[in-house]
Amino acid sequence: MPGKRLDEEERQLIAQWVWDGLGYSEIGRRLQRPASTIQREVARNGGHNNYRPAAAHRAASERAMRRMPAVDDLDVDDEAYSFDRSPGQVQEFHLRLVAVFVQTGLTRTAARILAEIFMTDKGSLSATELVLRLSVSPGTISRSTTHLQQLDLLRGERDGKRMRYFLDDEIWYRAWLSSAQRNSTWAHTALDGAEIFGLDTPVGARLKDMGQFFSFVVVDMESTRQKWLDFFEKKKRARGEN
Template identity: 30%
Template sequence: MSSRPQSQRDPAEDDAVLHFVEKFALILADAGMPRMPARVSAALLVAHDGGMTAGDLARTLQISPAAVSGAVRYLIQVGMAKRGRRPGERRDHYFIDDDTWYSAITQREQLFQALCDTLDEGVAAVGRDSVRGHRVSELRDFFRFLAKEMPLLVERWQEQRRSPAQ
């Protein structure tokens, strides 16, 4: 262990942090996120200064630079990480903002609309009054519900974040 204060230690120096990173990444992977992006996302989440270089990520996670490259490319494409540089540095740093998770979840309006439109076509194709039509309608109605409720949940979350602790 380093003599630096815990808040300034590299996540690789702390077994409890590494355990958390791997456990959280496993849950993300089980939920459908590719394994390497899940691990990189978890490591960025606990980065002591909010960001890590590709080299930091490779050392921390004990993965190849190519694995880091693919993972950060994926995370940037889906809006779950950002790339930037610190003043005077030539290396890229990768970051996760405080609002990354709810932004990624709420920016699904287009997806929900596309799903609902396609499910409408499915209902018409299989017949509204059939068992299949009911099943497809139920899924469409669920996505409509999510599309309507998601912005309201985010608004409530933002209000809670602005409120002083109770």
């Protein structure tokens, strides 16, 4: 059942399809599992060329019998299928969300991190959980989360010995604010350049048009910012927040 641990029959199918040359996304689609689940299963049980379903199932059974499961034994996909969500729709949306984030300019790893955290109801994941979900190195997670924090798309806090990364209600507002500040810089820089080159020259005229465009954008964004702040305050009051 999707959201539960892989059973022996599923592992046999994974082995057959891997040997047939199918990709993790296609295998996941056939089993109604996230591609990341299939990738982790294969990676921690011999890899693409040495995956053996019987040995993988024995190893999983032994792990399940331990009193305290190790981090890499945790079933991190359960939450994605809670509330009677459709596994196929969840997986399809996950791929779509990553693609949208990539189209906005994020690296694929950063996009995957943001999508993973968005798709958890608690709105946070530890660095260890991200390593497990994405099957990448801790260094890769560290670099990508640092980049996302610099863009104000993610907030990191120390959780014991590990870092935990959060989304909150103001994530898009802070990202928008950074964009507004960049637009303001573009406007001022272009208008300064227009004065330097001369408004009656081709370069000066071009820079003036650019500066005026971004000036209009900044004014419009400021109006939008105020509308959002008013709306957000009303929403917080309705929820009984201070």
